[in-house]
Amino acid sequence: GENVEQHPSTLSVQEGDSAVIKCTYSDSASNYFPWYKQELGKRPQLIIDIRSNVGEKKDQRIAVTLNKTAKHFSLHITETQPEDSAVYFCAASMGAGNMLTFGGGTRLMVKP
Amino acid sequence: GAVVSQHPSWVICKSGTSVKIECRSLDFQATTMFWYRQFPKQSLMLMATSNEGSKATYEQGVEKDKFLINHASLTLSTLTVTSAHPEDSSFYICSARRGSDNEQFFGPGTRLTVL
16 A cells, blocks of 8 residues: 655754645555644645646645656745644555555744 | 635543544545644654545554544544543644645544543
């Protein structure tokens, strides 16, 4: 089955700096890669996703890049703010109807 | 749109009792629902995939007789933890898929504590 690795497990940045979280996946058939933000005790919230026919996607301060050949994808957050502090999960799926396999999570701390 | 609710949001029970958790899609029909378990400071681990009107597909290592899943309608799936023990204490989260969307919409989770 699919295996998703996520790094780093914790990341501390100064407010205003950029943060980058990286994930690798094992199954080349995976074609949907969402990123979720989860605050303590709350549900995961989708923040951005990318499909395998696209190499990069951007939404304001958040961007995701995908390298299908290398089977890795990354989340980039620019101009970080304290409210960005949370746990971020990447995931991979083989598309509609298929399960998501999650990475181990990254605890992001943005220091004011 | 695409709101998923869970009930209860938290429950404390004695060891040996059974607990039922409901997952509802409030404004859409969910062809597939997923149940996850999340231990503190860990990732979400898929327990089972539930399709309306058919038996759930359980992930390896998940006891189907202990975690009973019923997906009786397109808007409701239930997870029953039978004969709960302290090691079953966890955060249980459901998600629902709308139509042919890739995106899964997550419920708010249920925190189960077994004494």
